[in-house]
Amino acid sequence: MDFNVNEILPMLQKWAEFGWFTIGETEVNLYRVLGLIAIVFFVWWFSNLLERNIRRFAETRTHVNSSGFYTLSRIAKYVVWVGGTLFGLNHLGFNLSTLTIFGGAVGVGIGFGLQNIFSNLISGIILLLDKSLKVGDFVELESGVMGKVQEIAIRFTRITTNDLVDIIVPNSEFINGRVINWSYDESVCRLHIPFGVAYGSDKHAVREAGIEAARHVPGTIESDKRKIDVWLTNFGDNSLDFELVVWVSPELMYSISSTRAKYLWAIEDELRERNIEIPFPQRDLHIRSIADEVSKKLQGS
Template sequence: MESIVGEYLETIPTSIQVILILSFSFVAAKIIESIGYHVLHQSKRLATGEYDRIIIEELHVPLYVTIFLVGVYASARLLPEVGIGFYIASTAMSIILVLWAYATICLGGRIIGASNNAPTDREITPIFKNVLTFLVIVASFFLLLGIWNVDVTPLLASAGIIGIVLGIAAQDSLGNFFSGISLYLDKTYKLGDVVQLESGERGTVIDMSIRSTTILTRDNIAITVPNSELNSKQVINESAPVRRRRIRLDVGVAYGSNLQQAKEALLKIAEEEDLILETPGPVVRFQEFGDSSIVAQLQCHIEHPALRGRARHFLIERIDERFREEEIKIPFPQRELTFYESGNTVRFEDGNEQVAFPNSVSEDIAEQNTDD
């Protein structure tokens, strides 16, 4: 069949062959356009398939334009004038290349945007879009030079030298860029997470860019940290893997107190506080025999790490109030100081320590204490 068509075309004048090829490519392009329009507006599957619709929307126009331009390219190859045919064919191929490069950038950008729904993903999406755009433009540029028979060897050599120079000059920026990509892929943190840096700063992540991350402290101070520094140092994410966090509050209970009564009071206080989660419920653990008291630790959970300071504040207020009502003492450290006179010196005894002063110095101390 192909040989018959080829023999038939050879008997037709070149001008007629060109017209036939252009007409056929135009008709084929219109058919593809009509099919794409029908699929986009009639398919129920595409209404629910986001990626399918994106692909059809971005590719159906380049597809039918490419079919028509292929016909132009094939027609130009038949022209007897070598110069005219070359320029027409190269122009058609250049248009096809630019059209598909643009479609690739748009398609890739929309797919990246559709796949990243979280706030952090939306912030980091421009990085991937920019990388895709850069790669497509560079590849398209060299392909265009090849279409027009331009020798790219000198350009490649120059680009290599320029790349080395730029790499040395912008090594900090490149380090921050790749560190930002690494932090995103590792899911170290995302927008809204409460993090604590190795240097001690603690705050909420409010911005993630290609170069740095901005953290807002509780004092409303914005700290901008380069991504390379975050990637090389320890970062404590208090919001991962879940935002729920446990807080511990140590309370001293005086020796001789009813420990069961103190435990029930602490649990009741935690259950009544709105900031404390019901599940998991609060617990009380007695930690140790301290110097002045038995240390009871109230352990409870809050919904977000940012609520830690407020929750501790309300708990301390309520514990002090409830312990006063139930006459549960919270002792404070007390030290006994005794002194006695022996000869010309006065000895002060504080626990196991003894300090001796001359009698004149002790008199001065006694006078100062009398004046106070």
């Protein structure tokens, strides 16, 4: 059977131009479908290329916010995808003005029902672009959550506590609330450990005991700029109140409760060794008047 190329090509062209269905005023045929496939392939290739180049640029720079460039690469990829999708839909025959109306309806839905989700998404982008929070920081939230930042996602941030419990915190809590970042700029921090001794104790001996106790705890930092000190803070009801003021390394900083326990343990050992009394709660009772019968019984006894 002989095939004539001059006859086949017009047949293929006619078949490719044959309209399958209509979208608006545009007939969808093989040409338009192949064009849409080409657009999708180009958008996929260009978005991945752009993302790789942005990440490669961040990897070659040592003094840049890597998490910020990661977010920038993701946003750039999404922007290319959205633009390519709109262009492809327009090529296929969709009316973009209809999509604009749909986008307005989505905006109204965000304003009413999806406000919290949208707020977390925007907050996640801000956190990733900002330098105030990064993976590895030790933070304390206004809600009382304290732990190490393990992951910053678009919608949430994952924090691991000292008990190895993962807590998922909405990103908006970091933006709207007060956050203490223990490792924001300095790798060390200063702790105040309160303790009390009995009235009549030698203040200088108490100070020496506190300083010596701090030196026995591994991770204590002592230098010309960061000195160990003991402050007399208050004349309490039952005791002279002191505070051990000490600088600690990151290992101790990330476990505040355990660190306080270590210093209190060392302080108690040092005070006991120096025979400095730690008082019990006590009250002095002064009797101004007493019944005669009770007074006679007391005198008789």
